Amino acid sequence: MKDSPNILVIAIDSLRADHLGCYGYQRPTSPAMDGLARQGARAQQFVCAGLPTHPSFTTLYTGQHPITHGIVAHGPRNVLGRDAPSLPQILMDEGYTTCALDNLATGRIWFRRGFEFYIDPSMRHTVYIDVACEELNARAIPWLKSHGDERFFMMVHYWDPHWPFKPPERYQHLFYDGNPTDPDNHSLDAWWKHPLGAVARDTWMRTRDGLITDAAYISALYDREIRHVDDGVGELLAALDDCGLAENTLVLLFGDHGESLVEHGIFFDHHGLYETTLRVPFMARWPNRIPAGSTLSPMMQHHDVAPTLLEAVGALVPPEMDGRSVLPLLTGQARDGGRKQAISCECTWQAKWSLRTDEHKLILARAPDLYGNPERELYDLKADPDEHRNLVTEAGGLAAELEAALEGWIAERLAAQGRADDPLRAHGTSLNLA
Amino acid sequence: MDPTIDQNVSVEQEASAAFVQSYFDAFAAHDLPRCVDAYTDDATLHFVAGVYSGKSAIEEWHRERFAAELQILRIDSISSNHDSVTVDLVVASKRLQFFRIANLAGRGVLRLDGSKIKEARFSPRFCDPFEGW
Structure with a gap:
């Protein structure tokens, strides 16, 4: 345990794989994440087990499929059992200093289990998903500097690519040069008929220039938000370097779920079990342990993350966890593995x-x-x-x-x-x- | 400090609060002309992450809220500071019901220009974002 690594988990909300350069996207949305992928391993088929955020994060922490932990939706009708395994709790018991930069525990208390430090700058906002990567980094980086001499598990949950897409002004020049409020554009008309679309139409689709009508503009906003959060990822990883922590830190980055932009008539939300929402990026960097630039084709899911991290630190994986460690795949010790089916x-x-x-x-x-x-x-x-x-x-x-x-x-x-x-x-x- | 000045400030703030209360009374009564008349011609209304600029857009916003049967269940507090008035309230609507949200706590911050609203910001107040689900 003495030589076990620090762990930095970067979970990015609503991030679909195919909008990152390292997954073949043409727009320059993700230079920092592409760099991270080059320095480690990247999974081609990482499949979300439960949409949306609450089921997915519960799966991440428990190492259990939603059918086991029971959190299949947002809302309070189901509550996580006290006996469910908890990755942060186990790591804390293993001697890790645990820290989350997140806000999910505001709604559901189990998301705080096992975290000694729970830092939530979204409390400054009236709408919790408005918290930006800059605010999270402003608290994460000083924390890293002051706790870098401890073995730590840090989980950072960035929200930027989650709707409403409101990237900062400095990204305004990217990916679009049309007229977002062109009254002759009817590419969003079908959406207004959907209950979620009606909410969007009356809220974040309204600008000073009128109602947004161009779906391509919203897709560009999504890509700007990816670029925005990518800059945040770059800043956080640079801080890890500056603190001299990168060599002994296992970094995982993934999306909790993807996002449907216009595909299948599902506009700008994360429902529908299509590849747009299920297939998320997953990358892992651990210098001298995970070969740089490797690409893994076997299917993996979020409940595999906790067993993987526990194996990496030499801890026992509780039998109650459904997931299985993919560490041998990541380190190149095994070529076969992964899942034959992802549910x-x-x-x-x-x-x-x-x-x-x-x-x-x-x-x-x-x-x-x-x-x-x-x-x-x-x-x-x-x-x-x-x-x-x-x-x-x-x-x-x-x-x-x-x-x-x-x-x-x-x-x-x-x-x-x-x-x-x-x-x-x-x-x-x-x-x-x- | 001159107590007379304090008293004047207090009177002005009370007047602002009363004006805002009358606006919400008009809203509760679905009195569209009175609601719209409460705004300056160049007013801006921010609703969650959306922006409605000018009286025509603001009228549209009110029509949409009335159509959604937005009801103010209660006003918890009205406080004023200089030219702005903050209102904490709880609302319900047909649309919220569709999402199984029985009611929602919200905050309105209204910046006044004389006796009209120059800028309004309405937003949910998420202590527990899934409260009521």
């Missing part, structure tokens, strides 16, 4: 399960969605990576096979916990459709 769920605006393999994805609805999509969707991720062509009819045999695998997995996991109810059915969505 995900959402239950805030929609109630759906998905089962993803390297080649296909089945999406199964537990309640009608607001877009009129079918109850079952099947996509060929190799031939149709944007998931446009639902194959559920023409590849009915495969769809049935994947559905049986998914239902079997759900039934098995529930039986193991002595439960019968599908948590998505039991919880219901957070929309009142009556």
Whole structure:
């Protein structure tokens, strides 16, 4: 334990993988994150297990899939059990000084478990997601300087790419040169009919120049926010260097979930179990342990993070954790591993399960969605990576096979916990459709 | 300090608070002309992260709130400082109900220019962002 590394986890809200340079994006959104990826390992298929933020962060900390920890949506109807494992708590018990720069504990107290220091500058805002990376860094960097001689676990939760996208003025020149409020542009008209769109139309879509009408402008704002948070990441990593801590710090960076921009008619939010929202960036840097510039193709999920970190520090992984360590993959000690299937769920605006393999994805609805999509969707991720062509009819045999695998997995996991109810059915969505 | 000046300030602040109370009374009564008339011609209204500039946009904002059946359940406090008045209140609406939010605490900060509102800022007050869910 004496030589175990410091740990810095950078979790970026609403960050989809395919809008970063290191994942092939053309716009220069992510020079700092691209640099981090070059210095370590990058996962090609890191799949969110539970949308949106609360399920995802609970999965991160517990090392459990949402079907186990039970937090399948925002809202208080489900509460995390006291007996759920806690990564920060275990690290604290292992002698780490633990620190979170976050605000989730304001809403749900379990997000504070195990953190000796919980720093929340969003208390200065009336809307907690308005907290900017500069404010978090202004508190994280002095903390690093004053605690750098201790073994630490720091978790920084940046919110910048989460809507409403309001990047600082200095990013205004990037990625767009049209007229955001052109009255002849109707690219957002479909969104106004959606309940979330109606909220956006009456709030952050209103500017001094009028109502924003151009979807491409909002997508550019999202990219500006990525560039914004990327500068924040760069500043934090530079501080780690300046403190002489980079060599012995394992840095993980990932998105908690992605973001749908306009795809599948889902505008600027993180629902729908498509690749835009499920596939997030994941990168890990640990000098002299993780080979620089490696790219990992096996599927991984957020519940694999806690076991990975515990293995890295030489701690036992509690048997209650569902995830498995991917450290051997990261360090190059193993080439095979990862998941043959990644199962995900959402239950805030929609109630759906998905089962993803390297080649296909089945999406199964537990309640009608607001877009009129079918109850079952099947996509060929190799031939149709944007998931446009639902194959559920023409590849009915495969769809049935994947559905049986998914239902079997759900039934098995529930039986193991002595439960019968599908948590998505039991919880219901957070929309009142009556 | 001259006590007369203090007293004048207090009287002005009371008048500001009374003006703002009358504005919220008009809002509660869905009295659109009175609400809009409370603003200067070049006023700006900030609603969460959105901006409504000018009387026409501000009228539209009020129409939208009335259509959403926004109700002021209670006003917790009205306090004034120089030319601004801060109002803490609790609201409910059809739209909030759709998101299973029974009610929401909010804050309005209104900057006055004489007897009109020059700038209004309305925002939720998130102590527990998911309170009521």
